[in-house]
Amino acid sequence: MPSAVELSGLTKRYGEIVAVDHISFEVKEGEIFGFLGPNGAGKTTTISMLTGLVTPTEGTAKIFGHDIRKEAKEAKRCVGIVWEESNVYPELSALENLNFAGEIYHVVKRQREAKALELLEKFGLSERKDGKVGGFSKGMKRRIAISMALINSPRLLFLDEPTAGLDVQSNIVIREAVKEENRKGTTVFLTTHNIEEANQMCHRIAIINHGKIIAIDRPENLRRTIKSAQSVQVSFEEDAETGEAELGKIPSVRRVIKEGHRFRLFTEDPPAALEGIWDYARSHGIRILEINTLGPTLEDVFINLTGTAQAGAGGRS
Amino acid sequence: MAQCTRKSALLEELEAAWAIAKKDIKIYYLKAPTLMFAILFPFAMFFAFAVGREMPVATLVPGLVSITVFFSASSIGPSALPLERRIKAYDRLVCAPISPYTVMVGKVLSGAIFGLVIGSIILAACLPVFGLQIISLPGLLLGLILASFCFSMLGIMLAMFPRENPGDVMLLLNFIRLPLIFISGIFIKIEMLPYWGQVASAFSPLTYANDLMRLALEGASAFDPLLSAALLISFSAAFLYIGRRIDLKFRE
Ligand SMILES: Nc1ncnc2c1ncn2[C@@H]1O[C@H](COP(=O)(O)OP(=O)(O)OP(=O)(O)O)[C@@H](O)[C@H]1O
Numbered sequence: 001m002p003s004a005v006e007l008s009g010l011t012k013r014y015g016e017i018v019a020v021d022h023i024s025f026e027v028k029e030g031e032i033f034g035f036l037g038p039n040g041a042g043k044t045t046t047i048s049m050l051t052g053l054v055t056p057t058e059g060t061a062k063i064f065g066h067d068i069r070k071e072a073k074e075a076k077r078c079v080g081i082v083w084e085e086s087n088v089y090p091e092l093s094a095l096e097n098l099n100f101a102g103e104i105y106h107v108v109k110r111q112r113e114a115k116a117l118e119l120l121e122k123f124g125l126s127e128r129k130d131g132k133v134g135g136f137s138k139g140m141k142r143r144i145a146i147s148m149a150l151i152n153s154p155r156l157l158f159l160d161e162p163t164a165g166l167d168v169q170s171n172i173v174i175r176e177a178v179k180e181e182n183r184k185g186t187t188v189f190l191t192t193h194n195i196e197e198a199n200q201m202c203h204r205i206a207i208i209n210h211g212k213i214i215a216i217d218r219p220e221n222l223r224r225t226i227k228s229a230q231s232v233q234v235s236f237e238e239d240a241e242t243g244e245a246e247l248g249k250i251p252s253v254r255r256v257i258k259e260g261h262r263f264r265l266f267t268e269d270p271p272a273a274l275e276g277i278w279d280y281a282r283s284h285g286i287r288i289l290e291i292n293t294l295g296p297t298l299e300d301v302f303i304n305l306t307g308t309a310q311a312g313a314g315g316r317s
Numbered sequence: 318m319a320q321c322t323r324k325s326a327l328l329e330e331l332e333a334a335w336a337i338a339k340k341d342i343k344i345y346y347l348k349a350p351t352l353m354f355a356i357l358f359p360f361a362m363f364f365a366f367a368v369g370r371e372m373p374v375a376t377l378v379p380g381l382v383s384i385t386v387f388f389s390a391s392s393i394g395p396s397a398l399p400l401e402r403r404i405k406a407y408d409r410l411v412c413a414p415i416s417p418y419t420v421m422v423g424k425v426l427s428g429a430i431f432g433l434v435i436g437s438i439i440l441a442a443c444l445p446v447f448g449l450q451i452i453s454l455p456g457l458l459l460g461l462i463l464a465s466f467c468f469s470m471l472g473i474m475l476a477m478f479p480r481e482n483p484g485d486v487m488l489l490l491n492f493i494r495l496p497l498i499f500i501s502g503i504f505i506k507i508e509m510l511p512y513w514g515q516v517a518s519a520f521s522p523l524t525y526a527n528d529l530m531r532l533a534l535e536g537a538s539a540f541d542p543l544l545s546a547a548l549l550i551s552f553s554a555a556f557l558y559i560g561r562r563i564d565l566k567f568r569e
């Protein structure tokens with residue numbers, strides 16, 4: 001399969017800060033590729049280099065075989081971009097915004113007019129097509145920004161945190177629209193720090209932290225790589241005060257987290273942990289209410305790789 | 318994309334520049350306060366500096382038209398561009414499949430058209446009031462059109478500094494614009510300037526724009542009109558080039 005994006009040694013330095021540090025990977029045509037990382041990891045800087053907004057300090061990249069610097073115009077022609085901020089023109093109407101985006105991407109008049117109406121319809125904005133975008137809600141502006149990126153029917157779509165700060169309804173509309181574009185053949189490169197979003201949408205995920213790629217794989221493989229993040233979840237009939245400390249003494253258990261009335265025991269060997277739990281229950285004469293073994297979530301992978309604890313990860317014993 | 322009919326590369330660039338110009342005119346120029354200000358400001362400047370000096374009307378009007386074009390062509394673009402940077406709408410232009418020069422030319426075009434229109438309105442109002450006639454129509458057209466482009470380009474060149482606050486760019490622009498009106502033969506004839514002033518006046522595009530305007534309305538000029546025209550074109554090209562260098566510098 002031909003590659004849609006090919007980065008080799010791409011680097012961006014801002015003075016002392018290395019925002020993106022020699023990253024190399026490939027996005028295949030037809031994929032939804034997720035670029036996952038915490039704030040300041042270098043996601044936006046990477047997209048900015050790929051789209052011609054900032055000049056790389058080092059390294060090269062190609063978009064559908066076109067070098068982003070030597071054949072900038074050809075590379076840019078293939079892409080649609082949704083920026084982190086919805087950079088619409090507030091003084092123009094929805095239709096005027098789309099029309100302008102089509103004009104600077106050289107879409108012929110008849111085609112851009114038809115496409116603009118089609119996109120406004122798809123995003124539920126037909127009735128507001130002549131309204132000034134300045135009066136639109138955040139979610140509506142975002143949909144306009146996405147429509148502007150799609151006006152030239154791009155082969156590759158960049159989305160920088162497409163759903164950040166939007167409500168569930170808008171999120172669903174946007175995710176579905178992106179998936180639909182992908183089914184029609186558009187390659188998608190999206191950044192997010194929402195792990196669930198990456199998990200749901202992406203065929204492959206690269207995890208970036210401090211400007212470096214620390215993992216790149218399918219979401220299910222990423223989960224599999226972290227054996228130690230497997231866990232057993234258990235709840236007992238009565239709350240045992242000493243539970244957390246005692247369960248932590250089971251040899252195969254690495255750590256214990258109390259989640260409400262349940263305990264979560266992280267282990268590389270779930271069967272051995274289960275035996276330990278039975279022994280504990282029997283010796284204290286308490287009954288087990290519920291017991292589950294869980295695979296690692298993508299969030300576990302993320303925390304494990306980046307060392308960033310997100311909300312919800314509790315203490316350890 | 319495959320399904321699009323491909324136009325010639327040059328036509329694509331021209332159409333994109335025009336699209337940018339049209340959009341800017343719609344958003345920034347066709348506003349009642351902008352228009353009012355553009356027409357009143359040169360008058361205010363002019364009366365502040367010219368009234369009381371014993372100058373014949375015929376020499377005042379070319380100067381009035383020159384500074385009208387000078388200020389109206391160079392003001393709106395550089396105040397709008399930082400705002401577009403702030404809302405990241407300017408990024409869209411940078412990332413579009415068009416030459417960086419096309420983006421600048423599009424921005425320049427709207428300012429130039431504005432300067433041309435406002436300059437023509439002021440001129441049309443002055444002719445009957447002061448009982449003047451157009452002596453050289455080619456001189457007038459050349460002067461108005463080239464000056465509008467050149468001054469608009471000056472503003473856009475400075476707007477290539479990546480500032481998101483219009484005041485920053487305007488401060489820099491006025492730092493250049495205000496001295497120019499005193500050394501370009503508008504209020505003070507160049508011959509009356511001290512030696513260094515006369516030397517400096519040769520480096521001011523406003524000198525040549527004003528000289529063409531004097532040719533058009535007084536029938537007399539200090540320089541060959543073709544030289545003035547060639548210099549205005551050269552200044553515009555230099556501003557375009559410097560603007561691009563500034564832009565590149567800050568993308569590194
Ligand atoms: N123009 C700039 N000048 C200086 N430093 C910059 C610039 N742009 C980005 N940086 C730095 O580069 C690093 C990466 O920033 P970037 O915006 O790419 O992160 P990000 O992954 O997109 O983060 P977020 O999730 O917050 O959007 C940060 O340390 C940031 O401060």
Ligand SMILES: [Mg+2]
Nearest residue numbers: 043044045084
């Ligand atoms: Mg970002």
